[in-house]
Amino acid sequence: MTTETKPVEAMAHKTAGEAEASPFGWIIDPAIYLRILSVVVVIGGWELLGQISYISPSTFSWPSAIVAAFVDLTRTGEMMAAAKESSIILVAGLGLAIPTGIMLGLLMGRFKTCEYLLDTYVYALYATPVVALAFPIAMVLGVDFAGKTTIVVFFAIMPVIVNVFHGVRNVDPFLMEVTRSFCSSEWQRWRDLIFPSMVPYLVAGLGLSFGRGLVGMVVAEFLMSISGLGALSQDYTGELELDKGLAPVLLLMITGIVLTKLVNICENKFSSWRTHHEG
Amino acid sequence: MAESLNEKEVCLHLAGVHKYYGDLHVLDSIDIEVYEEEIVTILGPSGCGKTTLLRILNGLISYDSGDVLYKGERVIGPRPEMAMVFQHFGLFPWKRLSQNIGYGLNIQGRPKEEIDNLVRHYTSLVGLEGFEDNFPAELSGGMQQRAGLARALATQADVLLLDEPFGALDALTREQLQDELLKINEAEPKSMIFITHSIDEALLLGDRVLVMTPQPGEIRFEMETGFGRGRDLEEIRGSQRFQELRHYLWGLLKNPDRKPGPLPDEPELHGTVVKEGAGNDDRNQTGRGHGP
Ligand SMILES: Nc1ncnc2c1ncn2[C@@H]1O[C@H](COP(=O)(O)OP(=O)(O)O)[C@@H](O)[C@H]1O
Ligand SMILES: [Mg+2]
Numbered sequence: 001m002t003t004e005t006k007p008v009e010a011m012a013h014k015t016a017g018e019a020e021a022s023p024f025g026w027i028i029d030p031a032i033y034l035r036i037l038s039v040v041v042v043i044g045g046w047e048l049l050g051q052i053s054y055i056s057p058s059t060f061s062w063p064s065a066i067v068a069a070f071v072d073l074t075r076t077g078e079m080m081a082a083a084k085e086s087s088i089i090l091v092a093g094l095g096l097a098i099p100t101g102i103m104l105g106l107l108m109g110r111f112k113t114c115e116y117l118l119d120t121y122v123y124a125l126y127a128t129p130v131v132a133l134a135f136p137i138a139m140v141l142g143v144d145f146a147g148k149t150t151i152v153v154f155f156a157i158m159p160v161i162v163n164v165f166h167g168v169r170n171v172d173p174f175l176m177e178v179t180r181s182f183c184s185s186e187w188q189r190w191r192d193l194i195f196p197s198m199v200p201y202l203v204a205g206l207g208l209s210f211g212r213g214l215v216g217m218v219v220a221e222f223l224m225s226i227s228g229l230g231a232l233s234q235d236y237t238g239e240l241e242l243d244k245g246l247a248p249v250l251l252l253m254i255t256g257i258v259l260t261k262l263v264n265i266c267e268n269k270f271s272s273w274r275t276h277h278e279g
Numbered sequence: 280m281a282e283s284l285n286e287k288e289v290c291l292h293l294a295g296v297h298k299y300y301g302d303l304h305v306l307d308s309i310d311i312e313v314y315e316e317e318i319v320t321i322l323g324p325s326g327c328g329k330t331t332l333l334r335i336l337n338g339l340i341s342y343d344s345g346d347v348l349y350k351g352e353r354v355i356g357p358r359p360e361m362a363m364v365f366q367h368f369g370l371f372p373w374k375r376l377s378q379n380i381g382y383g384l385n386i387q388g389r390p391k392e393e394i395d396n397l398v399r400h401y402t403s404l405v406g407l408e409g410f411e412d413n414f415p416a417e418l419s420g421g422m423q424q425r426a427g428l429a430r431a432l433a434t435q436a437d438v439l440l441l442d443e444p445f446g447a448l449d450a451l452t453r454e455q456l457q458d459e460l461l462k463i464n465e466a467e468p469k470s471m472i473f474i475t476h477s478i479d480e481a482l483l484l485g486d487r488v489l490v491m492t493p494q495p496g497e498i499r500f501e502m503e504t505g506f507g508r509g510r511d512l513e514e515i516r517g518s519q520r521f522q523e524l525r526h527y528l529w530g531l532l533k534n535p536d537r538k539p540g541p542l543p544d545e546p547e548l549h550g551t552v553v554k555e556g557a558g559n560d561d562r563n564q565t566g567r568g569h570g571p
Contacts, residue, residue: 177334177365178369182359273374273414273416
């Protein structure tokens with residue numbers, strides 16, 4: 001809420017349009033050229049190193065070889081099968097972690113009792129390297145679907161809880177008083193104030209959560225019963241076909257980028273009311 | 280003015296209200312009666328407990344002793360018969376203007392059609408037609424406060440509580456809104472408690488001005504302005520009586536512990552010259568007193 005005084009009452013709305021860059025603004029933007037330059041030098045250098053060196057492809061691989069292997073594995077159907085196997089774990093893990101995380105974050109943020117009851121575990125888990133829990137979890141839940149999904153949950157749930165918690169805690173106390181002054185009921189308060197001010201935090205948390213979920217998925221596939229993309233990568237690397245061993249990694253990277261982009265889009269969509277701030 | 284008010288019923292009644300924040304004695308035995316359709320302005324320096332007083336009236340915070348009554352009923356929490364206009368507007372940044380204005384009605388669970396009609400009516404009453412779909416951040420402070428006012432009016436509350444509603448606005452917008460507030464109140468009269476630290480504003484808007492002094496906050500002085508309803512603010516600003524009263528109040532605020540002299544309209548004060556310079560001076564001073 002801006003408190004500065006504005007000199008003229010009818011200060012124009014929609015000044016934001018002027019601040020936006022023209023459609024061809026990127027042509028003079030140095031950022032894009034620096035990025036292209038960096039990619040050409042690093043990826044090109046890597047490629048060149050692979051092409052001219054006599055290092056065996058079993059211990060070194062390069063971009064074109066990895067892409068070729070990617071196409072190859074996709075054609076044989078191995079990639080799809082592995083991706084499907086992995087994504088079941090990822091989706092199940094995130095599907096559990098996100099609603100649970102939101103629920104815990106909301107409760108801890110809004111009710112001190114819940115905070116005091118739960119924060120010990122949250123901070124303990126936050127401080128623990130979750131990889132170290134892989135074996136204990138395997139002992140209890142087995143090395144298959146249940147165990148792997150649990151690993152993903154442990155990896156992915158933290159950012160959701162913590163962000164939602166902070167979102168709820170950072171609710172503007174003045175607006176809280178407004179809701180009270182207008183005799184709002186508790187659920188109306190959630191609808192009008194707490195949820196909307198929590199959403200940007202949640203979306204940011206989801207971005208982190210997807211990334212960590214991917215890590216958890218691969219960790220689970222490496223450390224528990226070997227499966228999916230993790231297995232594909234490990235198998236081919238073990239057979240000294242490094243290009244095929246890296247192709248699944250390429251897919252993971254692309255997945256990570258796509259998920260992050262999706263979150264960014266959501267972020268902008270949910271905070272359209274912010275975009276006109278501070279013209 | 281006085282006679283007509285006395286025929287009306289007491290709407291709000293504070294009797295001997297004390298408030299402490301820990302060891303800090305914020306309000307000291309506050310006694311106020313507000314009649315139906317009366318505009319009471321409470322004038323006092325920053326930190327003297329004005330906001331605290333208003334929050335108590337609204338039922339937002341508790342008080343330590345005394346009584347707060349709305350039409351004879353003790354105020355124990357916020358109630359729909361009172362609506363607050365906040366200094367920093369208090370609009371929801373993610374709600375469009377029409378949703379912000381309809382907020383109180385929505386909370387009260389009024390039918391959608393009724394909400395739409397009332398929102399349309401009050402949006403146009405405060406001059407915000409055409410901005411219904413804007414977010415608050417797209418509007419100037421003055422327009423945001425118009426929306427804050429419309430939101431409170433739309434609930435058709437009996438009592439409007441205004442906490443330095445124009446304090447964050449520039450002088451021009453402020454005068455405009457003072458004018459409009461009075462016009463709106465003439466069209467749809469209700470009791471208003473208007474808090475301000477501007478002497479001019481207190482005099483222009485109030486049927487009655489209460490002067491509050493700090494540490495602990497207490498009502499030191501009370502006067503009827505006698506400018507009457509349907510008043511023309513421009514005319515009042517230029518009037519001799521306005522200059523005298525403002526000079527008088529200025530002296531009172533500057534030296535709260537000195538026993539106030541007779542009011543300027545008492546016979547012995549007639550003909551007393553009020554220096555023009557003093558007036559401008561106090562406007563600057565009050566302006567400087569506020570600010571984030
Ligand atoms: N929640 C609170 N806790 C402790 N002290 C408070 C609180 N709110 C206000 N105060 C103190 O009470 C006094 C009066 O505050 P306030 O009512 O906001 O004054 P005003 O609105 O006249 O500027 C100030 O000294 C302020 O610091
Ligand atoms: Mg205040």
